[in-house]
Amino acid sequence: MTHVLLALGILFALLAVNAHRPSRHPVLLAPSFFAGWWTIELAPHLLAAEAAALVLTAWNGGLDGWAGRAGLVLGAAGAAGLAATIAAARRTTVTLRECGVPFELDPGPAPRYPRSHLVVPPLCLIPRRGVRVQRNVTFHEDGRLRLKLDVYRPSAEPAEGELRPGLMQIHGGGWIIGDKREQGLPLLNHMAVQGWVGFNVNYRLSPRATWPDHLIDLKRFLAWYREHAAEYGADPDFLCVTGGSAGGHLTAMVALTANDPDFQPGFEDADTSVQGAVPFYGVYDFCEPGPWPVPFGSTRLVERWVVKLPFAENRDAYAKASPVTHVREDAPPFFVVHGSHDSLIPVPEARRFVEQLRATSRAPVLYAEMKGGQHAFDVFPSYRTARVVEGVERYLTGLHRQYRRGTGPAVPGEVADSLDRSAQDGPVG
Known part of the structure; x- marks a missing residue:
């Protein structure tokens, strides 16, 4: 022994x-x-x-x-x-408060993530009490292609005439694997408990799909949402988007390319804008190496399986696939989340994206760097995941509250004040 x-x-x-x-x-x-x-x-x-x-x-x-x-x-x-x-x-809550997440939007304490899920993580696979899930709703059909989503919403029916805020979840998996049944479940369940309607969306995957098929599919969901959201009790005019890893990249692309006809072939007139974005540990620049030994777009995964064009001769195509290229003044509010110990997408990738976004966008940009967090940390319902889920819900609730007041797409005033301070101090960790 x-x-x-x-x-x-x-x-x-x-x-x-x-x-x-x-x-x-x-x-x-x-x-x-x-x-x-x-x-x-x-x-x-x-x-x-x-x-x-x-x-x-x-x-x-x-x-x-x-x-x-x-x-x-x-x-x-x-x-x-x-x-x-x-x-x-255990310092996650401190990090979220320092970056400006408005935990005290309401007089009383916000409902917390269930402790039972922290003790028994597989419980996150089961819809929480007060949540109903409608699976495999087809949102686009073209010949043999059928794109589907799952809907997470409160069990209780909304009051007559009430429309709930919507949240789009985009799974990760390197653009080649992944499914709506596997990711975003802790967040979607918690948001539904708080009165949101969540849509966990599938899209075509590489190598069968070629960029920008992935983004086009997600844009098709946005067009579908405008027409069908009310059928699920959601507000067609209010939708935020979130996702991790490849889903984080796609979240940023969805938010920054609203109504871009190049990514909306055949439905160029559809409104594909969103009111807020929360990308987790995403890739934001395919062209500049930054934290990578070589540009991320020149890696075998992206060059041969996703974009399928030689990087050296097609840098413009890779730039167009990079969220940093589409950063603009009228970008929606962003809340960027990344782990400091991410070994797949190094944390400097998020820092430089936040820096570029803050330098251009008129909307507030929050950044939370999870000390000790690895890639895909939020898949497990851990203590860190629970606090981040609560923080994202508070942040998005703040956006929705301002939307209902008609004061524009921004986070609450107390958050804007903290952002002014954090912008002077640099990225919050």
């Missing part, structure tokens, strides 16, 4: 180190990400499992030799690293 305890200690120590210093080596990138992702967002569960494994192994003779004692020391160090990870997640 001594060597078993040593092996456990080495494993637990490596998991903790990887959580704090994920590898970006091409060979280790994927395993490092998955190990760090699960370790960081399920840290309390893993800490309990590690403690139980160390105690049981030591109790059954694991400390009879030097190897076991060394393993116990390494295991304890790994547990301490997990404790530090948990402590970083």
Whole structure:
């Protein structure tokens, strides 16, 4: 048992180190990400499992030799690293408040994310009490192509004449994988509990689809929403958009290319504007390397599978696929969220996008950098996810409140004041 305890200690120590210093080596990138992702967002569960494994192994003779004692020391160090990870997640609320999220929009405390989901994460797959889900609604059909979505809305019927705010969720997956059933569930359930109508939207995937098919499909949803939102109790004139990773890139593109005829073939006159955008850990620039060794557009994934054009000879096409190219003065309000320990899309990608957006857009731009957060952190209903979900709901509720008052697409005054301060201090972490 001594060597078993040593092996456990080495494993637990490596998991903790990887959580704090994920590898970006091409060979280790994927395993490092998955190990760090699960370790960081399920840290309390893993800490309990590690403690139980160390105690049981030591109790059954694991400390009879030097190897076991060394393993116990390494295991304890790994547990301490997990404790530090948990402590970083506990600062999420502080980070959100510092970036300007209006947690106190109402006199009483806002409803919180259910603790049961934090203890048993798979519960997020089940619609929450007070939420009904209508699955596989077709929003576009063309020959054999059928694009579908899932609708999340309150179980209670709205008051007569009342229309609820709408939220569009775009899944990630590198433009090649992913589905509406897999991502955005903690947020959509929570928003429905708070009176929103959420639409988890599918779109064509590469390599079968070629850019900009993905964006065109999402624009088709926007056109469909204007015509059919009221059937689901949603306001056709108010819709915000969110998504993570490739969905974060598409969220920014949807928000910044409103009514662009190049991305609306055959439905150029449709209104494809949105009233707010919350991209999570997205890619915003395909042309300039920035935090990447080479431009992201020149990677095998994007060049050969998504855009399918040689990067060197078609930089204009890649620029047109980059949200930074479409930054404009009349952009809708943005709330950009990214993890500081993201090993797939380094956090400087978000920082430079926020800097460019703030320099041009007249609307407020919030930026929350999650200390210790990995890529796709919000897929698990962890403590960090719960606080971010609550923060996004408060932010979007603020946008909707101003919309109903007719004061324009901006966040509440107290948020604008905090943005003035954060703009002087730089990105909030």
